[in-house]
Amino acid sequence: MKSVIDIKDLSTKELEEIIAVAEDIIENPEKYAHKCDGKKLATLFFEPSTRTRLSFEAAMYELGGHVLSMSDAMSSSASKGESVADTAKTVSCYADIIAMRHPKEGAPLVAAMNASVPVINAGDGGHNHPTQTLADLLTIHREKGRFDNLTVGLCGDLKFGRTVHSLINALIRYKGIKFVLISPDELKVPSYVKNEIKDCGLEYVQTKDLEEFMPQLDILYMTRVQRERFFNEEDYLRLKDSYILTPEKLATAKEDLSIMHPLPRVNEISVAVDDDKRACYFKQVLNGKYMRMALILKLLEVK
Numbered sequence: 001m002k003s004v005i006d007i008k009d010l011s012t013k014e015l016e017e018i019i020a021v022a023e024d025i026i027e028n029p030e031k032y033a034h035k036c037d038g039k040k041l042a043t044l045f046f047e048p049s050t051r052t053r054l055s056f057e058a059a060m061y062e063l064g065g066h067v068l069s070m071s072d073a074m075s076s077s078a079s080k081g082e083s084v085a086d087t088a089k090t091v092s093c094y095a096d097i098i099a100m101r102h103p104k105e106g107a108p109l110v111a112a113m114n115a116s117v118p119v120i121n122a123g124d125g126g127h128n129h130p131t132q133t134l135a136d137l138l139t140i141h142r143e144k145g146r147f148d149n150l151t152v153g154l155c156g157d158l159k160f161g162r163t164v165h166s167l168i169n170a171l172i173r174y175k176g177i178k179f180v181l182i183s184p185d186e187l188k189v190p191s192y193v194k195n196e197i198k199d200c201g202l203e204y205v206q207t208k209d210l211e212e213f214m215p216q217l218d219i220l221y222m223t224r225v226q227r228e229r230f231f232n233e234e235d236y237l238r239l240k241d242s243y244i245l246t247p248e249k250l251a252t253a254k255e256d257l258s259i260m261h262p263l264p265r266v267n268e269i270s271v272a273v274d275d276d277k278r279a280c281y282f283k284q285v286l287n288g289k290y291m292r293m294a295l296i297l298k299l300l301e302v303k
């Protein structure tokens with residue numbers, strides 16, 4: 001039984017298999033409509049979510065399975081003081097697989113250590129978000145047709161943005177990736193993540209200046225400043241609008257740039273960019289559902 005807590009829990013070969021299954025689901029959805037008949041997914045979300053929870057649930061329904069959903073920590077026994085370990089043991093009695101989001105870094109790992117069914121990390125604090133990375137990888141695969149030799153700009157809250165940490169940890173497996181890490185000083189990528197880039201012998205630059213690097217980028221991954229992780233509101237207010245992508249700022253960008261964002265967007269991308277053919281963020285949303293379908297099939301060992 002395998003859980004996915006970190007994107008590193010999946011080998012490069014497994015990532016590529018999941019992408020191939022997702023592509024096949026897109027082409028032949030009817031083939032998959034009953035693959036999970038009789039199976040149950042539990043979604044345990046102790047933090048807000050729109051896309052991740054609903055796409056997990058849509059994924060399970062499209063596989064013919066059922067969903068048990070807990071969308072609000074206050075309505076669960078966690079509010080009475082139940083531990084993550086006990087919750088995981090309990091939910092294992094009802095469901096075949098669990099997707100968990102939690103504000104505390106490491107909570108889904110604790111759940112996986114105590115559950116008797118696979119656990120998927122659907123976002124843990126400012127740490128990791130491996131299934132968003134699956135959505136991102138399918139998007140890059142479909143837009144670019146490769147993972148090698150890409151200049152990837154990551155922009156915004158690179159400190160607390162868990163999707164950024166997981167995406168970096170997926171892309172460092174490939175050759176010729178160059179990261180441009182664009183953030184205010186206070187929101188730089190944590191050193192433990194930068195060390196992973198260095199250890200793989202890849203290049204990165206850190207900058208505050210999006211416009212300077214715009215012409216070099218193959219991918220621009222915008223992120224929201226993570227208000228809920230700040231210790232004080234003043235810092236958030238000062239930093240929240242550090243980057244706002246507009247059609248004017250894209251004037252020097254490549255014709256085939258892919259503009260990505262895990263969403264939700266607050267102000268980081270002007271709605272005027274949505275009509276640009278390079279905007280991929282709503283495709284990412286849909287790709288997330290297909291990749292979660294493929295991941296559920298893999299973890300439930302459905303052929």
Ligand code: NCD
Nearest residue numbers: 051052123163224262263264
């Ligand atoms: C992200 C998250 O929850 O980390 N959202 C998502 O799952 N698509 C990004 C964010 O909240 O900013």
